[in-house]
Amino acid sequence: MSDQPSPQSLRTEAIETLLIEKKLLTSADVDSVLTTFSEQVGPMNGAKLVARAWVDEGFKARLLEDATTIIAEYGFEGGQVDKLIVKACSESVHHVVVCTLCSCYPWAVLGLPPRWYKDPGYRSRIVREPRKVLTEMGLTLPETTDIKVWDSSAEIRYMVLPLRPAGTEALDETALAELITRDAMIGVAAIETPS
Amino acid sequence: MSDLRLHGDTAPPMRNGEMVFEAPWQNRLFGIAEAMCQQGYFDRNTFRVYLIRAIAQWEAENLGQPDHDYAYFDCFQVALAELLHDTAAIEASVLEDRVLELKARPHGHDHSHDHDHDH
CATH class of the missing domain: 3.90.330.10 (Nitrile hydratase alpha /Thiocyanate hydrolase gamma)
Incomplete structure (x- = not known):
């Protein structure tokens, strides 16, 4: 696998870091959503x-x-x-x-x-x-x-x-x-x- | 026929079918959008309008082309970026600058979550 992140991966990380800096979101908010969807929704x-x-x-x-x-x-x-x-x-x-x-x-x-x-x-x-x-x-x-x-x-x-x-x-x-x-x-x- | 994926497995529900996300960034992207919805920053129906538009644009440009590979989460990413721009959460130029910053980052950087490269 390449060591270079894909353009989509970079863009996703860019969106998340900017939203966190603007205090619109925390990484924990995203983690919580993903945990819920992986464990309780299906x-x-x-x-x-x-x-x-x-x-x-x-x-x-x-x-x-x-x-x-x-x-x-x-x-x-x-x-x-x-x-x-x-x-x-x-x-x-x-x-x-x-x-x-x-x-x-x-x-x-x-x-x-x-x-x-x-x-x-x-x-x-x-x-x-x-x-x-x-x-x-x-x-x-x-x-x-x-x-x-x-x-x-x-x-x-x-x-x-x-x-x-x-x-x-x-x-x-x-x-x-x-x-x-x-x-x-x-x-x-x-x-x-x-x- | 189209690139419709065919299968007929009958395994238990939590395990049947292919994976919903094909790369960690897709999972993360979905989580970001859903978290923004849950916090009331925008509602799902508004996001849906952007998503439909992004999908329609992708299909207009790609359907009928040989060897196209449907990129639903690319559309999802376009939709989210446009919605964030239109709601003044993240201007498009700011997003592009951040992408360039991250791309220029040296290998071996620290980060807090999974993405799709090794190190």
């Missing part, structure tokens, strides 16, 4: 909601009705969710989430977005040809399944409630949560039946 939060919804129909109804209130009750951190809407997949309808303009994403339940979510290819193509893109990403849906694409915005973020896989009837909520992936909650993957 798709494990969304997985807890999905697992609970799979075992509790009343909770599922509430989640689909008002997910924003539910994540407040759970105390999930990650300030990008003004309004969260959860879309439940069924055998006839599959949901998938995108942000066509930038990278809006429900941090509180899914953490920070993966690289591909921000890629121009995903952002444009998932709207135009969702079935083809999902197939390329490894999710082949029956032709009879409708695909609905939800465009996140500054005001509304979406999360997908995936189908519970067969063969999981004996699993408790904790075990179910471990099956649930970030990608399934974006809608680009299915939950596999555990082996």
Whole structure:
């Protein structure tokens, strides 16, 4: 690796040092944000909601009705969710989430977005040809399944409630949560039946 | 097709998928912007407007070009620098001067956080 910092690294350091000198920020402020996001914000939060919804129909109804209130009750951190809407997949309808303009994403339940979510290819193509893109990403849906694409915005973020896989009837909520992936909650993957 | 990254792993949520940040400066940059938001210096929706503009500009200049490599965090950095300039927190010329100062710094300097070079 080169001993010379990248231009982007230098510019980031320049921004931080200037903000610190102007007393607008401290390094501890930045460290605190990053610690929170690495330890407390992530798709494990969304997985807890999905697992609970799979075992509790009343909770599922509430989640689909008002997910924003539910994540407040759970105390999930990650300030990008003004309004969260959860879309439940069924055998006839599959949901998938995108942000066509930038990278809006429900941090509180899914953490920070993966690289591909921000890629121009995903952002444009998932709207135009969702079935083809999902197939390329490894999710082949029956032709009879409708695909609905939800465009996140500054005001509304979406999360997908995936189908519970067969063969999981004996699993408790904790075990179910471990099956649930970030990608399934974006809608680009299915939950596999555990082996 | 585009440079959409394809994968289909089903590992547990905290471990599946690729890393969100590909270099330490990206992580730091995100932390700076989020800390400024949390302290009320600017709100996320304002930053989003700048980010959308930076992304649109990058796409206008690069999409369709061969071998382009999408640089989301470069756009993020442009957006943050422009917002800080427009809010008079850091003028663009001051930022450029500081970048030059840091670039001229001798190897082996002291610093308080990780970045993407060895020493």
